[in-house]
Amino acid sequence: MSGERVIDEILKNPELISALAHKVYDKLKDEIVIKKLEENSSAIKALEETVKSLQETVNKHTEAIESLQEAVKKQGEAIASLQETVKSLQETVNKHTEAIESLQEAVKKQGEAIASLQEAVKKQGEAIASLQEAVKKHSKALLRLMKEQKKLSVEIGSFTSRAGKGLEKTILNIYKKALKLHHVDISKIRHGNVVDEMGLIEKGKSFEIDFYETNDHVYIFEVKNFADEGVIEQILIRRKLLEAKFMKPVKAFVVANYVEREIKNILEKEGVEIIYSYEVK
Structure with a gap:
């Protein structure tokens, strides 16, 4: 049987x-199912x-x-x-605020007080300036008086040398209490002369002195109204x-109403006691 015949049949x-x-x-159905299963298997595997x-x-x-929960x-x-710290800080800040307000009030009051003081100081400054001007004028007048006083003292000192021992005794009596503090009894002072027999200054020369002697010391005095540089020598x-002469300690005294400052300093360095009322520059 040919193929065409089979087909026709x-x-x-x-x-x-x-x-x-x-x-x-x-058959097709089985192939499709198998293919689908294979596709599904692949998909399932991928899934x-x-x-x-x-x-x-x-x-x-x-x-x-x-981990985040633990961190949280x-x-x-x-x-x-x-929050507790912030709360505490807030309380502290509140206290500081109150303190600052109190300080501001105090500073305000101090400012007012300072302003008042400044005004008072200003007035005092003006008063002081006025006083300084007055003192300046008085100082000039005082300086003139001191110069006149010094001149007068020199003149009186010269007069003392000429007038003899009466005025010297008067000066000694004026300073009697001061001398007594140095254990000096002015009633024992006597006037005399000492001769330079050994040539310590000028051999044979005689010097007038006011002095007195005790068992332990010899006291010597120079009495002046105005003690200038001449008294040192x-x-x-x-x-x-x-x-x-006496071979014992000699205590020297200069007694004066007025003494120049420089002369006083020199005498003190030489161990001379100075009894005086006024120091002149």
Whole structure:
């Protein structure tokens, strides 16, 4: 039987065609199902991989979340502590604010007091300036008086030398109490002369002296109204002569109403006691 005839026979037989169609359909169906299953298996496998990856990611996220929760917990505790600190700081700030307000009030009052003092100082300054001007004028007048007084003292001193011993005794009596503090009894003072027998100053020369002697000392005096540079040589020469004559300590005194400051300093360095009322520059 040729091929065309077979085909014609098949086409003329509907049952055969139907049977063949079922066979082909079943086979195609099986192939489609298998293919679908294979595709589904691949998809399922891919999904499993994805799910596995997601699970790992979820696990990591879980760990991260737990770590974050722990961190959040610690931060919560830290925040609570900070809130307490902030509360305490706020209370301190409130106290500081009150203190500052109190200080501002005190500063304000002090400012007012300072302003008042400045005004008073200004007035005092004006008064002092006025006084300084008056003192300046008085100082000039006083300086003139001192010059006149010094001149007068020199003149009186010269007069003392000429007038004899009466005025010297008067001066000694004026300073009697001061001399007594140095254990000097002016009633024992006598006037005399000492001769330079040894040539300490000028051999054979006689010097007038006021002195008296005790068992322990010899007291020598130079009495002046105004003690100038001449008194230095006078008292030191006489002390030297008496030390050689009596061979015992000699206490030297200069008694004067007025003494120049420079002369006083020199005499004190020489160990001479100075009894005086006024020091002249």
